[in-house]
Amino acid sequence: MEFKISRESLQQFEDLIAAKDEKGLLEILQDIHYADIAEIMNELSQEEAIYLFDILDSEVTAEILLELDEDVREKILKNLSPKEIAEELDELDTDDAADIISELPEDKKEEVLSELEDLEHAKDIVELLRYDEDTAGGLMAKEFVSVNENWSVLTCVREMRKQAENVSRVHSIYVLDDDGRLKGRLSLKDLLTSSTTTHISDVYIRNVDFVKVDTKDVEVARIMQKYDLEAIPVVDEMGRLVGRITIDDIVDVIKEEADKDYQLAAGISQDVEANDSILMLTRARLPWLILAMIGGFVAVNVSRSFEGAMEKFGVLFFFTPLIAAMAGNVGVQSSAIIVQGLANNTITGSIWKRLGKEVTLSLLNGFLLAILMMLGSHFLLGVDYIIGITVSIALISVIIIASLIGTFVPILLNKYGIDPALATGPFITTSNDIFGILIYFSIAKVILGF
Amino acid sequence: MEFKISRESLQQFEDLIAAKDEKGLLEILQDIHYADIAEIMNELSQEEAIYLFDILDSEVTAEILLELDEDVREKILKNLSPKEIAEELDELDTDDAADIISELPEDKKEEVLSELEDLEHAKDIVELLRYDEDTAGGLMAKEFVSVNENWSVLTCVREMRKQAENVSRVHSIYVLDDDGRLKGRLSLKDLLTSSTTTHISDVYIRNVDFVKVDTKDVEVARIMQKYDLEAIPVVDEMGRLVGRITIDDIVDVIKEEADKDYQLAAGISQDVEANDSILMLTRARLPWLILAMIGGFVAVNVSRSFEGAMEKFGVLFFFTPLIAAMAGNVGVQSSAIIVQGLANNTITGSIWKRLGKEVTLSLLNGFLLAILMMLGSHFLLGVDYIIGITVSIALISVIIIASLIGTFVPILLNKYGIDPALATGPFITTSNDIFGILIYFSIAKVILGF
Numbered sequence: 001m002e003f004k005i006s007r008e009s010l011q012q013f014e015d016l017i018a019a020k021d022e023k024g025l026l027e028i029l030q031d032i033h034y035a036d037i038a039e040i041m042n043e044l045s046q047e048e049a050i051y052l053f054d055i056l057d058s059e060v061t062a063e064i065l066l067e068l069d070e071d072v073r074e075k076i077l078k079n080l081s082p083k084e085i086a087e088e089l090d091e092l093d094t095d096d097a098a099d100i101i102s103e104l105p106e107d108k109k110e111e112v113l114s115e116l117e118d119l120e121h122a123k124d125i126v127e128l129l130r131y132d133e134d135t136a137g138g139l140m141a142k143e144f145v146s147v148n149e150n151w152s153v154l155t156c157v158r159e160m161r162k163q164a165e166n167v168s169r170v171h172s173i174y175v176l177d178d179d180g181r182l183k184g185r186l187s188l189k190d191l192l193t194s195s196t197t198t199h200i201s202d203v204y205i206r207n208v209d210f211v212k213v214d215t216k217d218v219e220v221a222r223i224m225q226k227y228d229l230e231a232i233p234v235v236d237e238m239g240r241l242v243g244r245i246t247i248d249d250i251v252d253v254i255k256e257e258a259d260k261d262y263q264l265a266a267g268i269s270q271d272v273e274a275n276d277s278i279l280m281l282t283r284a285r286l287p288w289l290i291l292a293m294i295g296g297f298v299a300v301n302v303s304r305s306f307e308g309a310m311e312k313f314g315v316l317f318f319f320t321p322l323i324a325a326m327a328g329n330v331g332v333q334s335s336a337i338i339v340q341g342l343a344n345n346t347i348t349g350s351i352w353k354r355l356g357k358e359v360t361l362s363l364l365n366g367f368l369l370a371i372l373m374m375l376g377s378h379f380l381l382g383v384d385y386i387i388g389i390t391v392s393i394a395l396i397s398v399i400i401i402a403s404l405i406g407t408f409v410p411i412l413l414n415k416y417g418i419d420p421a422l423a424t425g426p427f428i429t430t431s432n433d434i435f436g437i438l439i440y441f442s443i444a445k446v447i448l449g450f
Numbered sequence: 451m452e453f454k455i456s457r458e459s460l461q462q463f464e465d466l467i468a469a470k471d472e473k474g475l476l477e478i479l480q481d482i483h484y485a486d487i488a489e490i491m492n493e494l495s496q497e498e499a500i501y502l503f504d505i506l507d508s509e510v511t512a513e514i515l516l517e518l519d520e521d522v523r524e525k526i527l528k529n530l531s532p533k534e535i536a537e538e539l540d541e542l543d544t545d546d547a548a549d550i551i552s553e554l555p556e557d558k559k560e561e562v563l564s565e566l567e568d569l570e571h572a573k574d575i576v577e578l579l580r581y582d583e584d585t586a587g588g589l590m591a592k593e594f595v596s597v598n599e600n601w602s603v604l605t606c607v608r609e610m611r612k613q614a615e616n617v618s619r620v621h622s623i624y625v626l627d628d629d630g631r632l633k634g635r636l637s638l639k640d641l642l643t644s645s646t647t648t649h650i651s652d653v654y655i656r657n658v659d660f661v662k663v664d665t666k667d668v669e670v671a672r673i674m675q676k677y678d679l680e681a682i683p684v685v686d687e688m689g690r691l692v693g694r695i696t697i698d699d700i701v702d703v704i705k706e707e708a709d710k711d712y713q714l715a716a717g718i719s720q721d722v723e724a725n726d727s728i729l730m731l732t733r734a735r736l737p738w739l740i741l742a743m744i745g746g747f748v749a750v751n752v753s754r755s756f757e758g759a760m761e762k763f764g765v766l767f768f769f770t771p772l773i774a775a776m777a778g779n780v781g782v783q784s785s786a787i788i789v790q791g792l793a794n795n796t797i798t799g800s801i802w803k804r805l806g807k808e809v810t811l812s813l814l815n816g817f818l819l820a821i822l823m824m825l826g827s828h829f830l831l832g833v834d835y836i837i838g839i840t841v842s843i844a845l846i847s848v849i850i851i852a853s854l855i856g857t858f859v860p861i862l863l864n865k866y867g868i869d870p871a872l873a874t875g876p877f878i879t880t881s882n883d884i885f886g887i888l889i890y891f892s893i894a895k896v897i898l899g900f
Contacts (some may be wrong), residue, residue, distance in 0.1 A: 035676050046863040225705070226485045228698050230680060247697050248678050254701065255675070258708030259790060265715055266786030266874065267779050274791035274804070278811050285783050286815055292779045293819055296772030297826050303768040304831075310764050317760075317767040322746030323882055324771040328778070329717050329742045329876050333735050336716030340709060341724035354724070363730050365736055369743055376747050381754075424716065426779050433775055 003036035010043055011035065017048045022055050034060050037066035046075050054164055062091035065100060071274075074103065082108060086115035094121065095141035095249070098128035129242075136220050137213035139253070140234045140243030146174040149183050153198045156186075171231035171246065180240040184208050210235050213242060221253045222243060222345060260421065265336060267292075267426040286372030288426040299324070299437055306441040307352040309450040315383055316444055319391050320437055326369070326395060327402040327436030328429035334358055334406030335424045342414050343421075351411055355404060362403040366396035390447045394440040401439060402432045453486035460493055467498045472505050484510050488517035512541035515550060519725075524553065532558060536565035544571065545591035545699070548578035578693075586670050590635035590684045590693030590702070596624040599633050603648045606636075621696065625654040626840040632683055634658050634832050641712070660685050663692060670695060671703045672795060708800035713794065715786060715874040717742075738876040745880030749887055756891040759900040765833055766894055769841050770887055776819070776845060777852040777886030778879035784808055784856030785874045792864050793871075801861055805854060812853040816846035840897045844890040851889060852882045 003009075005210040009426065028038060031053075037056075041049040041064065053061055053076055065073055065088055077085060077100075085104075101109055116122035124142035131137025145163045147156045148288050160173060173186040184206040194203055210233045211220050224232055224247060235241040260271060267288035272280055309316055338354075341347040347354070370392040377388035406428055410420035444450075453459075461885035466475050479487060479502075491499040491514065503511055503526055515523060515538055527535060527550075535554075539547040539562065551559055566572035574592035581587025595613045597606045623636040634656040644653055660683045661670050664863075674682055674697060684693040710721060722731055745847065759766055788804075793795040797804070818841040827838035856878055860870035894900075 017734070033677060035678075082632070129898055137523055185463055225701060227483060228485075230697065247680065247701070251675060251697070251701060251704065255704060255708070258705070258712065259794075262708065262712050262715060262790060263786060265712060266782045268786060272787070273794075274787050274797050278807065278814065281787070281811055282814055286818065288783070289776065289815060289819055290822065291774050293772070293822060293826070294773055297830055298771075299609060299771045299775075300768045300831055300840075303771070304765070307764070307768075310760065314757070314764070315761050315765075317764075317770070318750045319746075320767070320771050321749045321753070321774040321887060322743070325742050325746055325749075325778075325880065325883055326739065328775075328879070329739060332716045333718055333738070336713060336718060336729070337722070337724050338714060344709075344723075347724050352639075357620065357728065361731055361735075364728065364732055365739060368736065372740065372743060376743070381750055425782070429778070430775065433771055437771060 003032045005036070005039055005043065010040065013040060013044065013052070017044075020051075025052065025055060034063040035067045038064045039442045042069045042072050046072075050076060050079050058087050058333040060089055066092070066096050070103070073100075077104065082111035083115045085112045086117070089125070090117050090121065093141045094124040094128055095139065095145050095243075096308075097121075098125050101125060101422045102129060102133070131213060134217045135213065136211045136215040136217070136234045136245060137243070139217055139220065139249050140245045142243055144174060144233070144241070144244040145172075146176050146241060147200060149175050149177055149201050149204065151200050153194070153196050153203070157196065158198055171244070172209075172233075174233050174241055174244070175200065176241055182208065182210055182235050182239060182241045185233075198200060208233065211245070212237070215254045218257055218343075221250045221257070224250050227256070246248050251274050254296060255293065257343070261312075261339060261424075264419075264421040265332070265339075265424040278327065292430050295434060298434050302434060302437050302441070306445065309441070309444065309448070313387070313444070313448055313450055315387055315389075316441070320440070323391075323394065323398055323436050323440045324433040327432040330362065330365070330399050330402040331406035331432040332424060332426040334403040335420075335428050338407055338410045339420045339424055342410065345379075354411070355407055358403045359400060359406045362400045363396070366399035369399065370396050386448065390444050391440075394443040395446070397443060398436045398439050401435055405432060405435065453482045455486070455489055455493065457652040460490065463490060463494065463502075467494075467501050468892075475502065475505060476868075479506065484513040485517045487513045491653050492519045492522050495534035496522075498646045499754060500526060500529050508537050509541055512538040516542070516546050520553070523550075527554065533565045535562045536567070539575070540567050540571065543591045543593050544574040544578055545589065545693075548575050551575060552579060552583070584667045585663065586661045586665040586667070586684045586695060587693070588693045589667055589670065589699050590663075592693050594683070594691070594694040596626050596649060596691060597636065599625050599651050599654065600625055601650050603644070603646050603650060603653070605672045606650055607646065621694070622683075624658075624683050624691055626691055626696070627648065631688060632658065632660055632691045634683050635683075651855065651870070654875060662687070667703045668707055668793075670732075671700045671707070674700050675704070678804060707793070711789060711871040711874075714869070714871040715789075716784070717876040742876045742880050745884060748884050752884060752887050752891070756895065756900075758892070759894065759898070763837070763894070763898055763900055765837055766840075766891070766898075770890070773841075773844065773848055773886050777882040779850050780812065780815070780852040781856035781878040781882040782874060784853040785860050785870075785878050788857055789870045789874055792860065801858075804861070805857055808853050810859045811849060812850045813846070816849035817847065820846050836898070840894050841890075843897070844893040847893060848886045848889050851885055853883060855885065 013025070030207070037052075041052055049072060053064070056064070065076070068076065070222070077253060080088075089100065092100070101112060113122055113126060116125070128137070128142065130139070145160050147159060151159070174182060175184045175186055177183050184204045185208045186200070186204045190203055209223065209227055209229060211223065213234055213236055220232065224245075230247045232245050233241055234245060236242045256271070263269070263271070263323065268284045269287055270280070270284040272284045303317070303320060338347065373392045373395055374388050377383050377391060378385065409428065410423040413423050414420040463475070466705055467581060469894050487502075487510070491502055494502065496631065503514070506514070515526065518526065521557055530538075539550065542550070551562060551895060554562060563576060566575070568616050578587070578592065579588070588762055595610050597609060601609070623638070625634045626630060627633050634654045635658045636650070636654045659677055663684055663686055670682065673679070674695075675856065680697045683691055686692045706721070713719070713721070718734045719737055720730070720734040722734045753767070753770060761846060763769060788797070823842045823845055824838050827833050828835065859878065860873040864870040
């Protein structure tokens with residue numbers, strides 16, 4: 001069933017394309033899922049991909065378009081006339097068609113829209129283009145099955161058969177009043193198990209979850225996950241049903257959000273992939289490295305301000321990377337727990353209680369690590385016992401401060417509407433490096449008196 | 451629609467429970483979704499939660515059980531007799547019932563199973579308990595709608611009505627041969643739009659995606675995402691249909707996998723939440739800190755082996771935290787891209803090409819950062835120009851090596867079947883700290899000759 005792309009299979013396609021063996025290609029491709037054909041095209045050269053695209057049927061190519069890597073899709077679309085693009089879009093659901101149109105340059109957008117054959121479809125796509133990409137309106141499709149609360153089940157089934165032709169997956173049947181306002185839903189199961197003579201108003205479920213067009217996509221994802229929904233209706237400001245969102249779109253939102261948080265924690269600021277161009281990867285990575293380097297300059301100056309210790313207690317300087325590393329690791333751990341808790345909405349209770357818990361935790365970890373440090377500095381490193389004590393005390397202090405910063409900063413960012421995930425990764429490690437080294441030398445100065 | 455938990459609403463519940471106002475509680479709770487009731491119970495004391503659980507109907511409590519935090523569920527289950535637990539499980543789908551049973555202590559498991567009323571249901575649950583949690587068998591449910599390829603559509607509809615009573619969400623109708631082997635599927639849409647006189651073998655779709663019982667859960671998730679499936683049938687070794695997996699279970703797999711990778715990158719080794727106990731959080735975090743500290747000891751020794759530089763070039767030691775930080779950040783960036791690429795199956799091409807790309811990228815980043823370092827060390831830090839040159843050259847080298855380690859290690863781990871996500875976070879930062887400092891001082895020694 002699943003097609004596994006390999007160097008051999010790619011070579012086979014390249015050979016067939018070079019030989020312009022249309023019949024041979026179509027014979028192989030007919031058994032391959034469009035998602036797999038898209039993967040093959042992602043790996044081919046531009047000319048090869050365009051050749052393959054051209055010989056395939058528009059029913060398949062429309063679906064392939066959706067699955068292609070963005071840069072490959074851009075190249076393919078550039079090669080198509082507005083009329084050809086419109087033909088592809090006529091095959092797609094409104095939400096997917098709107099996504100593809102929104103990637104086109106401004107002038108081409110209008111040309112494509114004017115070439116769409118189905119006017120109802122075109123109107124729906126234009127409506128969807130109005131909404132922000134990261135809202136329920138930007139996610140929803142106009143394809144849904146709805147019935148009037150005043151209909152009989154018989155009328156209902158007849159109307160639904162008509163509507164279902166345009167809807168690839170029927171999840172729920174939404175029940176509306178005469179003004180198009182969402183009143184409830186009818187489950188397919190109820191439909192299968194109830195007799196055709198029943199009246200709609202007697203069988204529909206009045207309690208229905210919904211979101212508004214301007215609800216944020218991550219919020220829609222959270223609600224659908226929490227209530228285990230496979231589709232959710234979207235209403236406008238007046239409560240009228242304007243679209244529905246299905247779980248497959250939400251899976252993408254969840255995946256993207258998780259990937260984004262992960263990348264931010266690793267110091268990568270844009271949605272990039274291993275296969276993206278070097279320039280794109282640099283743009284995503286360099287800013288964080290520059291931030292880390294500026295932080296590094298500050299750390300150099302902090303160290304240097306304790307230069308006086310070098311003559312008598314030069315050994316202290318061997319420990320700065322260790323102290324900085326511990327501060328960074330602890331900070332990242334604390335912030336990651338908070339960022340994930342905020343994302344999953346599992347953070348409850350007051351901020352003070354949270355900070356209190358983090359201090360207790362750090363005291364516990366710090367104490368155990370300080371003992372290890374005492375033992376290690378004596379038996380492994382063989383430094384003076386007073387140096388061992390100094391470093392150990394500094395270590396506990398640094399761990400506590402680092403975990404407080406790691407806890408506090410994401411909560412603060414979140415409070416002011418900034419993505420708390422920004423606080424993980426290079427930002428927290430860099431600031432904790434600086435504070436860590438400062439605290440370390442300050443404590444050493446008090447104890448050793450240099 | 452969504453119930454927002456607040457300090458006031460919690461207080462209200464606590465007051466009503468204290469007053470044992472069963473009627474008042476039920477009146478409020480009837481409008482609240484079971485997922486929200488579970489959230490409320492997670493916040494209440496054990497006695498309060500048990501009181502609430504006891505007054506609610508078993509149809510609701512069964513669903514609540516599923517949504518509760520694991521530790522709260524454990525406490526509630528401990529308080530129930532095997533017969534009471536069996537009553538809850540009778541309300542649930544087989545996959546959810548099996549999940550709950552598998553959390554029970556061994557001896558209680560059998561007692562509960564013997565108390566289940568519906569023997570068919572019990573048999574199905576026992577079968578599901580055989581499969582590993584992280585395989586298709588562990589994810590699937592036994593509730594599905596299937597028809598025989600030799601039936602007429604009329605028989606089909608009649609049989610389906612019967613089956614649908616036990617299935618909460620009908621996704622696809624699976625078509626089987628006389629031996630129960632999966633032959634294809636019938637979409638609900640086809641059912642809605644085709645006449646009742648049609649014969650099954652004429653309308654069913656012969657091409658159907660499926661997975662085997664022993665397919666890994668992340669692999670199931672990948673396939674369902676790639677092919678945009680909302681349900682997938684599961685077959686045994688002989689191709690017989692034994693269950694189906696729905697997208698809502700896959701959403702949980704995707705979420706868990708992403709959360710786990712994120713936590714590993716942050717140096718947290720178990721699936722913990724901000725609200726978990728301090729002991730659990732320590733267990734998840736301390737091992738990584740100990741690893742980082744042992745790495746720190748090595749870094750101290752590396753620094754110390756260049757002690758000879760301290761007298762004449764003491765300024766070099768101010769830069770060690772900066773070098774270590776840059777090495778760590780670059781390593782985490784490289785490894786994160788690879789780990790994510792491996793998870794999303796988007797890494798193509800040979801390992802040498804990948805390493806080559808990473809070197810080019812690091813050269814670019816390293817060169818730009820080295821210029822910044824030259825300028826910074828001269829204008830901001832005012833160190834000797836020869837020191838600035840030394841640190842800059844070391845910086846480029848460290849960045850290249852760090853990115854190579856960050857790329858190579860996760861690929862290597864993956865090749866040997868070890869989770870590559872282990873290579874991000876503390877592991878990579880610690881090893882890169884050590885290599886970074888070693889390279890830095892070695893280069894300094896060559897240039898400055900101490």
